[in-house]
């Protein structure tokens with residue numbers, strides 16, 4: 292029996308080290324990483340700025356209680372407020388926990404206004420995490436199966452349908468918030484339009500609801516802006532992020548503004564490790580590196596390069612129906628399911644992933660270069676063209 296609980300269908304490879312866009316396994320074989328630990332290692336593996344920040348912080352201070360002020364946590368909060376335009380931050384250790392904080396803010400916001408059975412509108416095919424509240428918010432029956440009873444207080448509507456949100460609000464005075472991903476990372480890379488997101492913003496304004504964006508996967512430069520909402524010219528009330536924020540060091544953040552920023556008061560919520568100095572040192576190095584190395588613009592450019600490359604290579608095969616996503620969050624929608632694609636790519640020395648059965652998901656590091664992008668295009672196109 293394996294010593295590790297069997298919760299993942301793991302592929303047969305064991306990695307020992309990484310550098311930039313490349314990973315090395317126990318046998319010394321190198322792999323091109325077009326997945327970045329699922330949008331985590333946006334700066335690539337072993338980025339010197341992040342490694343140095345972790346080393347320096349490890350020698351200085353690894354942990355103090357959140358009963359005291361923590362200097363690195365303050366600095367990262369200020370940096371995130373600066374790059375987002377939000378007002379304040381609650382730190383967690385993961386994306387699910389950042390979303391738990393968002394859900395608690397929404398519920399408390401309702402409670403403070405006399406709504407004691409608050410309802411949060413969530414989306415079909417959403418993914419918000421695997422804790423009980425975020426599992427409830429997630430729109431995938433397969434990951435919920437066997438874990439009931441789920442929580443009360445969530446109503447699901449079809450993604451990208453403003454009328455559906457409008458109808459729920461009209462029928463239910465207890466709605467306090469709308470929670471959604473601007474691009475559904477686990478949900479087939481479905482990408483919300485500007486009109487839809489702006490429409491959700493207006494509906495939230497008109498009905499005094501919190502607009503809460505899950506940018507766990509889309510944040511930290513992934514879509515070509517620091518946060519995805521910055522493509523559209525509006526501000527959400529709550530934004531969550533994680534993954535790319537620590538470049539691999541576990542950290543999550545729930546950012547808020549306006550009334551949402553004032554909702555939680557001392558004693559309402561907490562976390563032993565959230566905002567720990569070691570994780571915040573890594574986070575600060577990430578935010579600064581994304582700015583200094585102009586990685587949002589680079590991600591945008593390389594996203595365009597990869598999309599153009601795939602169009603050119605795959606148009607004639609008839610296999611490629613659509614390219615979804617933004618920036619370096621790329622979903623190649625195929626005309627059929629490709630259940631062995633991930634394992635086949637691994638044999639070719641490439642890491643990628645498939646969601647929704649037929650969407651090949653590519654999330655290379657933000658600083659991927661053209662030679663690496665060419666290799667990704669070559670290997671993936673050959674695999675797609677070879678599908679029977």
Ligand code: PMP
Pocket residue numbers: 329384385386387388390418419420421472476477505506507508533534
């Ligand atoms: N939200 C989104 C949009 C995600 O993609 C994920 C992870 N795939 C999560 C939340 C959960 O994050 P974590 O695994 O860090 O809890």
